[in-house]
Amino acid sequence: MKTQLISGVQNIIAIDLVKKETFQKKRQENLKSKKTSVSNEIILPQDTLEISPESMRAYKESQQPKPDVDPLTNAELLSQTFEKKEIHTENTLNSGEYLEIVNEIAKAMDILDNVSAKVVKLMPTNVKKESSIHQDLLTPVNNDYHESVQNTSNQELQPFSPERNIFDVSQGPNL
Amino acid sequence: MEYIDIKLPSGEVINVELISYFKIISTGKNYLFYTKNEVVENNLIKMYVTEIIPAGTVFNVSDKMSDEEWTGLKNIMKSILTGSNNEDIIYLEIGES
Structure with missing residues (x-):
């Protein structure tokens, strides 16, 4: 190391320009890397804080494969929701x-x-x-009706008289 | 190049070129390497090594340094120039203490 102690002064040395630049460069590089690591340390906690447990849960659920949804099930869910709303409305009565x-x-x-x-x-x-x-x-509700029916049927069902339906052919046509 | 104002023990404030500024963790002391770009023989320049007592934006230079302290600082200089990692020092920004 080309350093030279200045006579009479303990804390002064003589260096060449290369060493001077080396000292300066080392400090600058170290500060730059420190800034990067510090900024990373700051950003990471902020990002973490922005995610609430509910958001994280919702995100995890959204990442899970969704089962096929039956339209009927959807309708049932909708009706259940509607019923719940109705109940909620009733509950608002004083x-x-x-x-x-x-x-x-x-x-x-x-x-x-x-x-x-x-x-x-x-x-x-x-x-x-x-x-x-x-x-x-x-x-029978009406005895008279039954009796009249019986009489009528008796008249219509008179015994057959053969004499009345026989033509007397021997006398010839009556013209 | 980075220039700073330092206040000498005499009370004089001068503007100098900053070479390095760091803290020795084990002792908790801050040290400043600076130059006024004074050229000496063999085309070398003077580098001043001093303990800094933080006081806002002004660097208060201490005029006291023990032999042991100076030896320790020379070893730190060697480690910096040889590229070896010295975990006992932390580089500081201007105004940082």
Whole structure:
């Protein structure tokens, strides 16, 4: 190393230009590489912070192969979604509105109970049993009608009289 | 080339060319190599080696250096010039301490 100690001064040396440039170059290169590594260290955590767990989960799910979706299944899912929305709407009723609806339903239930009770009470007196209905059908409703029918049939079915349908050929045509 | 202002122990502020600026990790001291491009015999130039006491943008030059310290600095110079990796030093930017 071509260095020369300056006489009388401990911390001064004489160097050539090559050594001076070497010192300068080494520092510049080292600072440049330090900047690059530091900037990488800064960028990586920032990128990591930008990805939330939900985003990461959604990304992983999107990367998984999707099964074939049945259109019917889609329709079912849509209807389920629609029903859920309806439920959500009902849930938005305030307590007064909700109680009013419950009371209306209770009234309607009472009315139905009363009606069914009355029907049960009326059943034994006004509704005939099936056996009696069959018997009624076999008995004549109007005796006069049956008698007239019998008379009419008797007249139409008179006994056959051979004399009335025989022509007397021996007397010749009656012209 | 990078030029900086240094404040000498006498209080004089001069503008010099920066050659190197680093910290010795083991001692925690900062050192500056600088030149005023003064040519001496054999066509060499003077290089000043001094401890720096950080004080903002101005480099306060210390005028005290022990033999042991100077020996250690000469070994660091050798390691830099021979290209060997000296893990006991960290190069510093201007204003960095």
